[in-house]
Amino acid sequence: MAETGQTQNHSFSTDAAKVLKLMIHSLYSNKEIFLRELVSNAADASDKLRFKALSDDSLFEGDGNLRVRVSADKENNTLTISDNGIGMTHDQVIEHLGTIAKSGTAEFFSQLSGDQAADSQLIGQFGVGFYSAFIVADKVTVRSRAAGVLASEGVEWVSAGEGEFTTSTIEKSNRGTDIILHLKEEETEFADDWRLKSIVTKYSDHISVSVEMLTPEVPAVEAVEEQKDADGNITQPAVEAKEAVPAKWEPVNKATALWTREKADVSDDEYKEFYKHVSHDFADPLLWEHNKVEGKTEYTSLLYIPTKAPFDMYNREKQHGLKLYVQRVFIMDDAEQFMPTYLRFVKGLLDSNDLPLNVSREILQDNKVTQAIRKGCTKRVLKMLERLGKKDAEQYQVFWNEFGQVLKEGPAEDFGNKEQIGKLLRFASTNEDSAIQNVSLDQYVERMKEGQEKIYYVVADSFEAAKNSPHLEVFRKKGIEVLLMSDRIDEWLISHLTEFDGKQLQSVTRGGLDLGQMDDEETKEAQEKLEQEFDSVVTRIKASLEGKVKEVKLSQRLTDSPACIVTDENDMSSQMMKLMQSVGQEVPESLPIFEINAEHELVKHIADEQDDDQFNQWTQVLFEQAMLAERGSLKDPASFVTRLNKLMLSLTK
Structure with a gap:
C-alpha cells in the first residue's frame, strides 16, 4: 500500500476504457440513471456491512444506523453520494473501479453496432454501475475506508474517465464510501436539490436503506410587534419569534423493503x-x-x-x-x-x-x-x-x-419437473415455413393424425439441414408433422425427454421405422414384394460395404432420395456423437444402417450393373453421399471426390 499522501498512477483495463467511452455517449439520453446506479451500489454496501456485523459487531464502529446521503454543492457544481457501509481497501478500490469484472465482455463488444440508440440497450444490458457517473461528470473522486481498519488506511481514487486513474492513501475518520462527482458545465441540474429528490423518489423509493438529503437551514426570526397608522390600518403585522432551525438530514425515500x-x-x-x-x-x-x-x-x-x-x-x-x-x-x-x-x-x-x-x-x-x-x-x-x-x-x-436453449437443459437436471418443463419447450416444425421455434409439444399432440402413436422429430446441424433431411420424405408424403431440431443441446434434451403426455418421442433417423396404423395394408404388401425382388441386390451391396455398415435394407422412409443412413436403436446418434466429441469425450465406434430407395432410378441403375468394379464404385458413392448428408463430413473426402469423378467420366463415354 502507498504511504499516506503518495499518489499512484494506473490505467483502466482495456474493456473498462471501451465501456466508458461508449457509455458516456450512448446513454446520454437517459443520463439521470447514474444516480440510481450509485445509490443502489451504496445501499448494497450497507447491506453487506449489516451481514458481516452479524459475526463481528465491532465493524459498526459504534454507528449501526446505516444510510445513504446525497448532497449537492451548487457553488462548486459537485454532487456527493456517501454511505457508511462496508467500504473498500486500497486493493479493492483498484479491483472494483479499475476493471469490469464480468465475463462475456468480448461478446458484448462484438455486438455493438455504432448506432447509439441500439448500443444504449446493449450497454444497459451489460450493466455499468459505477461507471455511469461519467455520463454527467468530467471528473470523479472516490474516498473510501473499509469497516474495521484504521482511519489512516483510507484511499482516494480520482479519474476523468479517459483511460487513467490515480489512487492515494488518505486519512478518513468515518468508514464507508464518498463519491464526489465534479459535474460537467452543462449538468448543473444535478446540483439542484429538488431535481435530485425527484430522481431518488422515482428510482430508489423501494430500497430498505434510508436515502437522506440535507434540508436547508432556517434562520432565526425576531419578534415584531404589530404596528398601525393613524386610521387604525395595520402597517406591520405582528411576527412571532422563531428559533433558528439548523440544516439536518432527512430521509427522502420510504426506506421500507x-x-x-x-x-x-x-x-x-x-x-x-x-x-x-x-x-x-x-x-x-x-x-x-x-x-x-x-x-x-x-x-x-x-x-x-x-x-x-x-x-x-x-x-x-x-x-x-x-x-x-x-x-x-x-x-x-x-x-x-x-x-x-x-x-x-x-x-x-x-x-x-x-x-x-x-x-x-x-x-x-x-x-x-x-x-x-x-x-x-x-x-x-x-x-x-x-x-x-x-x-x-x-x-x-x-x-x-432469449432463454429457450437454457430451459432445454431442464429435463436432464430436474427429473421431477420434466413434464412441466416439456410444456414450456418450443420447436420448429414441418408445419411451419420458418426456423422460428414456436410449436409446443401440446400443440403437436393436438395435431397428431389419426392412428399416430409417436411424436416424430429430426435433429441436424442446422435448420436447413433438418428441414431438407431425406428422412422426412415419407412423413411429408403422409402429411405427418415432424419437429425440426437444430440447437446444439437438442440431442442432449431428447436423450432425457423420451416421452411427453404418454407418447414416445421418436427420431426419424433411427432404424426400424414403424408408422403403425398409418401404414395401410396395400403399402405393406408393396414393401414386402420389393424386399423379395431386391433381396439379391441388398446382399450384394452389403458385401460391397462390408465393415462399413451394420445392415443394408430397403427404405420405407425415402420417396425422392436414393439412399440414407440411419442409426440403430441401441447406438449413439450422429448428433450425440458430435456433441460428445466437441467436449473432448471419446465416442464408441458404431456402424450405421444403410437404407436404399428401390424406386429411385439411380438405385435401379446400380441394381442392373453387372460389372463388379463399377457396382462397387457406385455403391461406395451412394453410401458416402448418404454419410455426407447425415453427418456433414467424411473421413476420406478425397477418395470420394476421385471416385465420383471417375464415375462421371465413365458416363461420358
Whole structure:
C-alpha cells in the first residue's frame, strides 16, 4: 500500500476504457440513471456491512444506523453520494473501479453496432454501475475506508474517465464510501436539490436503506410587534419569534423493503425499479411474481424473468442465484441453492424466517428448509412461464428467443419437473415455413393424425439441414408433422425427454421405422414384394460395404432420395456423437444402417450393373453421399471426390 499522501498512477483495463467511452455517449439520453446506479451500489454496501456485523459487531464502529446521503454543492457544481457501509481497501478500490469484472465482455463488444440508440440497450444490458457517473461528470473522486481498519488506511481514487486513474492513501475518520462527482458545465441540474429528490423518489423509493438529503437551514426570526397608522390600518403585522432551525438530514425515500409490503400497495413501476436495483439491468423485466408462503416453511419470494439475456448466460460456472435475506437482513448475493441451473436467468430475492442469521453457503447446501424453498420457487417460475405461454404467445416468444436453449437443459437436471418443463419447450416444425421455434409439444399432440402413436422429430446441424433431411420424405408424403431440431443441446434434451403426455418421442433417423396404423395394408404388401425382388441386390451391396455398415435394407422412409443412413436403436446418434466429441469425450465406434430407395432410378441403375468394379464404385458413392448428408463430413473426402469423378467420366463415354 502507498504511504499516506503518495499518489499512484494506473490505467483502466482495456474493456473498462471501451465501456466508458461508449457509455458516456450512448446513454446520454437517459443520463439521470447514474444516480440510481450509485445509490443502489451504496445501499448494497450497507447491506453487506449489516451481514458481516452479524459475526463481528465491532465493524459498526459504534454507528449501526446505516444510510445513504446525497448532497449537492451548487457553488462548486459537485454532487456527493456517501454511505457508511462496508467500504473498500486500497486493493479493492483498484479491483472494483479499475476493471469490469464480468465475463462475456468480448461478446458484448462484438455486438455493438455504432448506432447509439441500439448500443444504449446493449450497454444497459451489460450493466455499468459505477461507471455511469461519467455520463454527467468530467471528473470523479472516490474516498473510501473499509469497516474495521484504521482511519489512516483510507484511499482516494480520482479519474476523468479517459483511460487513467490515480489512487492515494488518505486519512478518513468515518468508514464507508464518498463519491464526489465534479459535474460537467452543462449538468448543473444535478446540483439542484429538488431535481435530485425527484430522481431518488422515482428510482430508489423501494430500497430498505434510508436515502437522506440535507434540508436547508432556517434562520432565526425576531419578534415584531404589530404596528398601525393613524386610521387604525395595520402597517406591520405582528411576527412571532422563531428559533433558528439548523440544516439536518432527512430521509427522502420510504426506506421500507419492497418485498415486505402488500402486493396491492406496490405499483408496477415500483416492481420494475426494484428489479433494476437487484439485477443492475437497465431494461424492464418481462414478468414477475411476488409471493408470501406460510405454513411448514415460511418465506417471501420476489422472482423476475428478464426481458433480455445477459451476455454470460451460457457460462454455467458463473455465479447465479437470488439475493438471500433472513428476517429482512441481507445475507448473500447469488444464492444458487434456491434455483436450479437451468433457471439461472431468474433474478430476485428470498426472505426466509426459517433460516439462521449466520447461515452460510455450506449450511444451505444440504438444509431441508433450503430444499423446500428451492422446490417451491422452481415450481413458481415454471407456473409463471406456463401462464405466460397460454396468455400471451407473442411475449412468450420473446422469452423463448432469449432463454429457450437454457430451459432445454431442464429435463436432464430436474427429473421431477420434466413434464412441466416439456410444456414450456418450443420447436420448429414441418408445419411451419420458418426456423422460428414456436410449436409446443401440446400443440403437436393436438395435431397428431389419426392412428399416430409417436411424436416424430429430426435433429441436424442446422435448420436447413433438418428441414431438407431425406428422412422426412415419407412423413411429408403422409402429411405427418415432424419437429425440426437444430440447437446444439437438442440431442442432449431428447436423450432425457423420451416421452411427453404418454407418447414416445421418436427420431426419424433411427432404424426400424414403424408408422403403425398409418401404414395401410396395400403399402405393406408393396414393401414386402420389393424386399423379395431386391433381396439379391441388398446382399450384394452389403458385401460391397462390408465393415462399413451394420445392415443394408430397403427404405420405407425415402420417396425422392436414393439412399440414407440411419442409426440403430441401441447406438449413439450422429448428433450425440458430435456433441460428445466437441467436449473432448471419446465416442464408441458404431456402424450405421444403410437404407436404399428401390424406386429411385439411380438405385435401379446400380441394381442392373453387372460389372463388379463399377457396382462397387457406385455403391461406395451412394453410401458416402448418404454419410455426407447425415453427418456433414467424411473421413476420406478425397477418395470420394476421385471416385465420383471417375464415375462421371465413365458416363461420358
